[in-house]
Amino acid sequence: MSFGATPAPDSPDTAALIEREKIRLAYGTWVQYVDGRVFAVLLTLLMCGLVPSVGNTAPWIGALWLTVDFIWSAISSFLAQSYFRHAAARPRASWGFVLGGIWVAHGLIWGLAVVLYWDASNPANQAILCTIAVGVMVSYLATLAPSFPTLMGALASLGGVAWLQLIVGGGTLAPVFLVMLPCFVFLLANYSYQAAQKYHNALRLRYENEVLARDLMKANQAKSNFLASMSHELRTPLNAILGYADLIRQRTFGPIAPARYAVYVEDIHSSGEHLLKMINDLLDLAKIEAGKRDFNFTALSLQAIAQEALKLVEPQAERALVTVMLSIKHDAVVKADARAVKQIIVNLLSNAVKFSRTGGIAVLFCEVLSDNRTAFGVKDTGIGMTPELQQRAVEPFTQDSDVYTVEGHGTGLGLPIVKGLIEAHQGRLKIESTPGAGSKVWVEFPAERLLRKAEAA
Numbered sequence: 001m002s003f004g005a006t007p008a009p010d011s012p013d014t015a016a017l018i019e020r021e022k023i024r025l026a027y028g029t030w031v032q033y034v035d036g037r038v039f040a041v042l043l044t045l046l047m048c049g050l051v052p053s054v055g056n057t058a059p060w061i062g063a064l065w066l067t068v069d070f071i072w073s074a075i076s077s078f079l080a081q082s083y084f085r086h087a088a089a090r091p092r093a094s095w096g097f098v099l100g101g102i103w104v105a106h107g108l109i110w111g112l113a114v115v116l117y118w119d120a121s122n123p124a125n126q127a128i129l130c131t132i133a134v135g136v137m138v139s140y141l142a143t144l145a146p147s148f149p150t151l152m153g154a155l156a157s158l159g160g161v162a163w164l165q166l167i168v169g170g171g172t173l174a175p176v177f178l179v180m181l182p183c184f185v186f187l188l189a190n191y192s193y194q195a196a197q198k199y200h201n202a203l204r205l206r207y208e209n210e211v212l213a214r215d216l217m218k219a220n221q222a223k224s225n226f227l228a229s230m231s232h233e234l235r236t237p238l239n240a241i242l243g244y245a246d247l248i249r250q251r252t253f254g255p256i257a258p259a260r261y262a263v264y265v266e267d268i269h270s271s272g273e274h275l276l277k278m279i280n281d282l283l284d285l286a287k288i289e290a291g292k293r294d295f296n297f298t299a300l301s302l303q304a305i306a307q308e309a310l311k312l313v314e315p316q317a318e319r320a321l322v323t324v325m326l327s328i329k330h331d332a333v334v335k336a337d338a339r340a341v342k343q344i345i346v347n348l349l350s351n352a353v354k355f356s357r358t359g360g361i362a363v364l365f366c367e368v369l370s371d372n373r374t375a376f377g378v379k380d381t382g383i384g385m386t387p388e389l390q391q392r393a394v395e396p397f398t399q400d401s402d403v404y405t406v407e408g409h410g411t412g413l414g415l416p417i418v419k420g421l422i423e424a425h426q427g428r429l430k431i432e433s434t435p436g437a438g439s440k441v442w443v444e445f446p447a448e449r450l451l452r453k454a455e456a457a
Contacts, residue, residue: 014211018203020092025199026099026147027084033077040069043132047117047125055125057117065116069109076102096147103144103154110136111161120171130177133162134184141192148196152189159185234279238272245269281413284343285396288420295337295424299451302366302376303331305338309345310364316350321358324349329367332374333451340421345376347414348441352380355439365442368453377430377442385433394419394429418443425449 047055048062079102083095114133119125137155144151163181166174248256248265256262287293306326317324345364352362362380369375385393396416419429422443433439 014204014207016092017207018200019096021203022146022199023092023096023099024087026144026150027080027095028143030077030080032143033080034073037070037073040066043113043117046128053122053124054128055117055119055122057119061116065109065113068112072105072109076106096150099147100150100153103140103150104157107136107140107154107157107159108161111158111165114162115165115169118165118169118171120169120174123172126171126173126177130162130166130173130181133158133181137185137188141188141195145192145195146199148193151192151196155185155189155192235276235283238276238279242269242272242276245272278413281417284417285413285420288417288424293340293421293424295340297335297337299333300336300338300341301331301333302341302374303328305341306345306364306366306376309342309349312342312346313349313353317353317362320353320356320360322353322356322360322362324353324362324364327363327365329365330374330453332366332368332376332453334374334445334449335451336425336445336449340424341376344418344421344443345378347418348378351414351441352378352382352439356380356382368450369444372447372450374445374450374453375442376445377440379438379440381438384435384437384439385431386435390431390433393431415441 044062044066047057048059049056079098083098087095110133114129117125117129137158140151140154140158144154159181163178166178166181245265245268247253249262249269256265284293306328310324310326313324349362349364353360356362360381362378362382364378366374366376393415396413415429422429422445425445426449427443427445429441429443431439431441433441
């Protein structure tokens with residue numbers, strides 16, 4: 001008999017967790033300790049004269065067996081409830097022993113039913129009792145599959161008693177079931193082992209994934225903390241570089257000589273500003289990912305924020321020869337963080353300008369949808385994105401279309417920051433885009449954040 005391949009060894013901690021969970025699954029719920037009682041009553045009535053052609057066992061014997069079965073139900077239910085409430089109070093092995101005892105006792109009781117109700121002169125009686133024994137064995141597979149030792153104990157107790165009765169009880173069908181019952185137990189044991197292995201592998205994968213998830217969270221937290229710390233550390237010397245470069249650019253202490261140095265100073269200053277923007281973006285993303293970005297939620301007019309953001313982006317748009325304009329359908333007042341919302345719209349407008357060709361248009365819009373969600377974003381006539389690029393656009397540090405940008409390479413953090421900020425408001429970032437035809441990128445605030453709306457002035 002082959003039960004399948006030997007599973008790979010587990011670490012001690014994982015093995016302990018797996019075994020504990022197997023026991024919990026095998027204990028199941030209170031239902032499995034009481035639902036068989038209705039069937040036990042029907043079996044007793046059937047075998048004690050309700051249908052004379054099936055069984056004529058003395059009623060007191062049936063009552064005695066039924067009492068024993070009900071006592072098992074009461075005791076096993078009590079023990080199961082004790083486990084559910086106090087699983088951590090006793091060692092896992094002791095709960096496993098209790099579980100095994102519960103179901104070995106169950107097997108003995110139902111095996112005893114075959115002994116007490118057996119009628120050697122009645123083939124129908126024999127067929128029904130053997131079928132019931134087989135059915136109970138199958139129910140063990142459904143109930144106890146996570147705990148293979150418990151399942152085998154129950155199978156052995158019921159199958160052993162029933163098989164002994166076939167040997168000593170005699171009857172027309174006894175020789176047939178003497179051969180069939182061991183074969184069935186053999187097959188059922190094989191299926192049970194395979195099921196137990198699948199449970200084991202599934203639980204091992206579950207706990208390994210949980211450990212991996214915790215490690216990834218720790219690594220991500222460490223990364224965010226490192227980025228936040230380094231961003232702070234880098235900004236201090238960079239601000240000094242920018243300050244001194246600006247003094248030289250402004251010729252505060254006299255002319256620049258030779259004149260070609262002026263070009264170098266401009267390059268130093270512009271590169272420093274670009275680096276500072278990258279560092280600030282890194283710091284923002286790190287704070288958002290680490291959950292350390294502070295938000296001050298107040299009543300906020302999106303029309304007013306849109307006008308402020310537009311002024312901030314206009315110089316960039318003028319350099320790129322891109323027209324930016326407002327299209328405010330509703331002046332929505334939402335409960336939001338003013339700095340975060342301004343950063344969202346500045347990032348969206350900057351991206352629209354950056355990825356638009358000369359003569360392009362970027363429209364900042366705001367409207368309240370029919371279900372009171374508030375849509376706030378930018379529609380442009382830029383280069384557009386494929387579905388694949390749309391997915392990559394919200395991932396940090398991915399920017400595949402810089403060849404079309406007006407002002408050089410960015411950090412690839414604009415949309416990831418927007419996504420993090422809107423999700424902190426329980427909202428969503430959405431993108432609609434067609435290559436060569438432009439993009440529509442917007443955020444949606446949930447309905448519960450809308451305080452009031454009015455037609456735009």
